[in-house]
Amino acid sequence: xxxxxxxxxxxxxxxxxxxxxxxxxxxxxxxxxxxxxxxxxxxxxxxxxxxxxxxxxxxxxxxxxxxxxxxxxxxxxxxxxxxxxxxxxxxxxxxxxxxxxxxxxxxxxxxxxxxxxxxxxxxxxxxxxxxxxxxxxxxxxxxxxxxxxxxxxxxxxxxxxxxxxxxxxxxxxxxxxxxxxxxxxxxxxxxxxxxxxxxxxxxxxxxxxxxxxxxxxxxxxxxxxxxxxxxxxxxxxxxxxxxxxxxxxxxxxxxxxxxxxxxxxxxxxxxxxxxxxxxxxxxxxxxxxxxxxxxxxxxxxxxxxxxxxxxxxxxxxxxxxxxxxxxxxxxxxxxxxxxxxxxxxxxxxxxxxxxxxxxxxxxxxxxxxxxxxxxxxxxxxxxxxxxxxxxxxxxxxxxxxxxxxxxxxxxxxxxxxxxxxxxxxxxxxxxxxxxxxxxxxxxxxxxxxxxxxxxxxxxxxxxxxxxxxxxxxxxxxxxxxxxxxxxxxxxxxxxxxxxxxxxxxxxxxxxxxxxxxxxxxxxxxxxxxxxxxxxxxxxxxxxxxxxxxxxxxxxxxxxxxxxxxxxxxxxxxxxxxxxxxxxxxxxxxxxxxxxxxxxxxxxxxxxxxxxxxxxxxxxxxxxxxxxxxxxxxxxxxxxxxxxxxxxxxxxxxxxxxxxxxxxxxxxxxxxxxxxxxxxxxxxxxxxxxxxxxxxxxxxxxxxxxxxxxxxxxxxxxxxxxxxxxxxxxxxxxxxxxxxxxxxxxxxx
Amino acid sequence: xxxxxxxxxxxxxxxxxxxxxxxxxxxxxxxxxxxxxxxxxxxxxxxxxxxxxxxxxxxxxxxxxxxxxxxxxxxxxxxxxxxxxxxxxxxxxxxxxxxxxxxxxxxxxxxxxxxxxxxxxxxxxxxxxxxxxxxxxxxxxxxxxxxxxxxxxxxxxxxxxxxxxxxxxxx
Numbered sequence: 001x002x003x004x005x006x007x008x009x010x011x012x013x014x015x016x017x018x019x020x021x022x023x024x025x026x027x028x029x030x031x032x033x034x035x036x037x038x039x040x041x042x043x044x045x046x047x048x049x050x051x052x053x054x055x056x057x058x059x060x061x062x063x064x065x066x067x068x069x070x071x072x073x074x075x076x077x078x079x080x081x082x083x084x085x086x087x088x089x090x091x092x093x094x095x096x097x098x099x100x101x102x103x104x105x106x107x108x109x110x111x112x113x114x115x116x117x118x119x120x121x122x123x124x125x126x127x128x129x130x131x132x133x134x135x136x137x138x139x140x141x142x143x144x145x146x147x148x149x150x151x152x153x154x155x156x157x158x159x160x161x162x163x164x165x166x167x168x169x170x171x172x173x174x175x176x177x178x179x180x181x182x183x184x185x186x187x188x189x190x191x192x193x194x195x196x197x198x199x200x201x202x203x204x205x206x207x208x209x210x211x212x213x214x215x216x217x218x219x220x221x222x223x224x225x226x227x228x229x230x231x232x233x234x235x236x237x238x239x240x241x242x243x244x245x246x247x248x249x250x251x252x253x254x255x256x257x258x259x260x261x262x263x264x265x266x267x268x269x270x271x272x273x274x275x276x277x278x279x280x281x282x283x284x285x286x287x288x289x290x291x292x293x294x295x296x297x298x299x300x301x302x303x304x305x306x307x308x309x310x311x312x313x314x315x316x317x318x319x320x321x322x323x324x325x326x327x328x329x330x331x332x333x334x335x336x337x338x339x340x341x342x343x344x345x346x347x348x349x350x351x352x353x354x355x356x357x358x359x360x361x362x363x364x365x366x367x368x369x370x371x372x373x374x375x376x377x378x379x380x381x382x383x384x385x386x387x388x389x390x391x392x393x394x395x396x397x398x399x400x401x402x403x404x405x406x407x408x409x410x411x412x413x414x415x416x417x418x419x420x421x422x423x424x425x426x427x428x429x430x431x432x433x434x435x436x437x438x439x440x441x442x443x444x445x446x447x448x449x450x451x452x453x454x455x456x457x458x459x460x461x462x463x464x465x466x467x468x469x470x471x472x473x474x475x476x477x478x479x480x481x482x483x484x485x486x487x488x489x490x491x492x493x494x495x496x497x498x499x500x501x502x503x504x505x506x507x508x509x510x511x512x513x514x515x516x517x518x519x520x521x522x523x524x525x526x527x528x529x530x531x532x533x534x535x536x537x538x539x540x541x542x543x544x545x546x547x548x549x550x551x552x553x554x555x556x557x558x559x560x561x562x563x564x565x566x567x568x569x570x571x572x573x574x575x576x577x578x579x580x581x582x583x584x585x586x587x588x589x590x591x592x593x594x595x596x597x598x599x600x601x602x603x604x605x606x607x608x609x610x611x612x613x614x615x616x617x618x619x620x621x622x623x624x625x626x627x628x629x630x631x632x633x634x635x636x637x638x639x640x641x642x643x644x645x646x647x648x649x650x651x652x653x654x655x656x657x658x659x660x661x662x663x664x665x666x667x668x669x670x671x672x673x674x675x676x677x678x679x680x681x682x683x684x685x686x687x688x689x690x691x692x693x694x695x696x697x698x699x700x701x702x703x704x705x706x707x708x709x710x711x712x713x714x715x716x717x718x719x720x721x722x723x724x725x726x727x728x729x730x731x732x733x734x735x736x737x738x739x740x741x742x743x744x745x746x747x748x
Numbered sequence: 749x750x751x752x753x754x755x756x757x758x759x760x761x762x763x764x765x766x767x768x769x770x771x772x773x774x775x776x777x778x779x780x781x782x783x784x785x786x787x788x789x790x791x792x793x794x795x796x797x798x799x800x801x802x803x804x805x806x807x808x809x810x811x812x813x814x815x816x817x818x819x820x821x822x823x824x825x826x827x828x829x830x831x832x833x834x835x836x837x838x839x840x841x842x843x844x845x846x847x848x849x850x851x852x853x854x855x856x857x858x859x860x861x862x863x864x865x866x867x868x869x870x871x872x873x874x875x876x877x878x879x880x881x882x883x884x885x886x887x888x889x890x891x892x893x894x895x896x897x898x899x900x901x902x903x904x905x906x907x908x909x910x911x912x913x914x915x916x917x918x919x
Contacts, residue, residue, distance in 0.1 A: 037838055039868035081798070082897050083842025087778070094790040094811070096777030099839055103895035136894040137873050144858045144873050144894045154855065351919070354878055468856065 003027045014061050031100040042098050075115045077108040151474050179244045186237035189230050191311035194447035198440035206439040249296020257288045266484035269551040287472040294469030309455035312448050327449050335456040348400035355393040362386050419449050492570040498577045498658040499562045500527035500689035507557035517543045518712045530690040532703035540712040541693045579657035583664040585648030589633035599655040615650035616680040642673035649680050662692040764817040766824035771832045793836050846901045849911035
């Protein structure tokens with residue numbers, strides 16, 4: 001993110017008056033609001049020892065504030081709803097510098113961090129400048145860019161994408177060659193057909209020179225047979241074409257979809273933090289489908305229609321160029337009109353669809369919550385809500401259908417108008433100048449007039465199709481181009497057996513590098529030690545765990561496992577020896593057996609049962625209808641949170657990890673279940689290094705040491721007894737929980 | 749500060765007597781709350797019902813988010829305190845009111861707008877109109893732009909006829 005935005009000339013002049021040289025400026029950011037809350041750019045400018053705020057409300061910019069930097073200790077960018085403010089602070093003093101909307105809030109958060117470090121460290125560290133800001137809107141056209149890839153569907157260059165897409169089709173070139181030849185042949189049949197009927201009319205039906213009846217009848221028979229042959233040929237070619245399209249489109253799609261999913265699996269956790277799962281999923285489902293539609297349907301259709309257009313045009317011009325022009329010139333106009341009308345009607349029906357979804361929303365909430373509705377005796381109000389929504393749907397549907405009914409007939413009439421022109425002018429020529437126009441030719445023209453509508457419409461849509469499909473393709477390629485998580489450094493150290501010593505050395509980390517969650521955290525854990533992580537939510541407990549698993553990498557400091565920097569350990573070895581039992585255990589769609597053996601697919605049946613027993617899960621599993629073969633997860637048998645939790649524990653036990661992480665593993669279950677889970681966990685913790693997070697401090701009773709985290713820093717560290725004697729934060733937390741639950745859980 | 753973090757959890761709602769409340773804007777722009785003998789500075793203010801009852805139940809907080817107390821009705825405070833609070837709320841609850849729509853352009857379901865608001869003229873863009881334009885109640889519309897900024901139209905019937913036509917053309 002650039003901390004120095006391009007300054008307008010007028011502001012440069014003002015800075016010159018203030019005797020500030022351009023190279024002295026360390027930070028120059030534009031906010032979009034003035035101090036009265038009106039949309040008007042205001043600038044925040046900082047040098048090594050000064051902060052300036054400049055308004056641009058009038059033609060000449062005005063210096064609003066000029067402050068010595070050394071008077072302030074830290075800076076804040078506070079964001080509310082839609083807007084916020086930037087302020088400079090020292091002990092017990094706050095000075096508002098400027099206002100901003102959420103559109104520019106982000107850079108002022110960065111500025112707060114940067115200026116704070118400028119005051120305290122004397123310079124702005126270069127890594128603050130390193131990170132690229134993700135754009136939400138295309139700088140060229142102003143429309144939103146794709147939220148996952150940041151690509152503008154309209155403005156990005158297309159050539160490279162097309163070439164890359166073609167590389168996927170390359171293995172299928174022979175098939176494509178066959179397809180193209182079939183296509184050309186089929187089109188030829190279609191174009192020839194009216195010519196045959198022309199000859200039939202002129203030579204057999206409406207003859208000018210006297211011809212014997214037998215000859216005419218024979219000719220008629222021959223032509224009809226020829227037309228039948230052409231028809232059957234065209235049909236057969238069509239069948240082959242469709243079959244090949246189906247094969248080609250889906251094969252290419254499979255290649256892309258498979259590659260996409262494989263790639264998604266190897267992307268880092270932080271990739272998914274920044275994106276919604278739904279948005280990523282739509283890349284795999286919708287974008288690939290859009291691509292399939294394009295490859296399997298639009299491209300062949302367009303191609304065949306183009307060939308058809310050229311064929312018909314050529315034949316018509318060779319038959320009679322004047323009449324040909326009569327057909328070719330107005331047709332695009334008609335096509336254009338249909339498109340405009342189509343859009344309008346599409347909008348109306350889109351609105352109907354929107355109202356439909358609102359009706360469904362009412363239905364859904366009222367019926368899913370039927371118990372609540374009844375318990376609060378609100379049936380009549382729900383009925384009223386439904387009536388309102390349904391009525392709106394009805395009216396919108398009526399409007400849309402009436403509009404359709406009114407505008408479509410004139411449009412269809414227009415379609416029929418070009419043939420009228422051909423009838424009139426062609427017919428006139430037939431009467432006045434029979435040498436150059438025959439009944440058959442006239443008939444052929446009429447056929448061509450109808451045949452040409454398809455290709456013309458295809459042409460009007462081609463831009464739209466192409467843009468959509470290429471946008472989808474680009475989004476897919478963007479994911480494929482995102483570098484996967486670095487699995488193994490070249491010099492990665494294999495660690496087949498981890499002892500379990502974990503050390504944090506001055507670790508500072510933020511998911512967003514400008515907003516650190518952990519500050520300078522250091523601690524050392526011996527193999528086999530059980531550590532309880534304590535602190536309020538958001539303090540940074542889960543973050544510590546994420547770093548131990550190397551889901552993220554620390555921005556500053558080092559994390560060592562058995563004395564080796566975690567970044568140098570072979571990731572596969574590391575993850576194979578760490579197990580997590582999360583707060584909300586996830587079960588995959590599959591059987592109990594598959595779920596327990598997830599981390600060790602080749603586990604024997606004894607091992608699985610042993611693990612389940614150790615996890616206190618065997619008993620409930622045996623009560624399921626198919627025992628260990630019972631399907632659970634999505635579309636499986638419903639199991640409770642506590643049962644899921646125990647399956648997760650069994651999964652962890654089977655993996656036999658060296659480092660075990662319990663992330664509030666018992667927070668979502670009742671006390672009885674908690675006891676069972678706690679028992680299982682105690683067994684699991686034997687002989688391993690354990691990090692346990694718990695809100696209920698009672699569950700940490702067997703921890704060897706506790707680490708209390710507050711606002712991303714280690715506040716206290718020691719045994720349960722030591723911390724109680726210290727009467728610090730831990731003491732207060734224990735007291736608070738006792739007051740709240742009146743549970744004497746910890747043996748004091 | 750750590751001490752206060754735990755007190756925060758235990759704190760109860762404390763309703764302040766309006767006569768004793770005085771909110772002053774100090775040099776530098778941040779607000780100070782005086783309540784009898786108590787002095788709090790700098791403070792933050794927050795509405796309990798920002799959309800439906802913006803002038804009732806205003807909560808005062810310390811800059812670290814600890815609750816100091818609440819006033820039930822802003823109009824019972826003296827004029828200066830009331831003005832200061834409203835100005836502060838305007839800063840942290842910023843929802844421009846759309847007065848006029850110049851144009852709306854659509855492309856692939858996303859859209860670009862040029863509007864006149866009570867905060868001046870603004871161009872913005874939205875993702876899918878279906879998700880960005882919400883009808884809160886009949887004729888009361890809230891539009892969320894790509895940056896997360898919201899714009900409000902309290903009553904579409906009060907828009908100039910041309911603006912209303914443009915709006916109805918897309919929703």
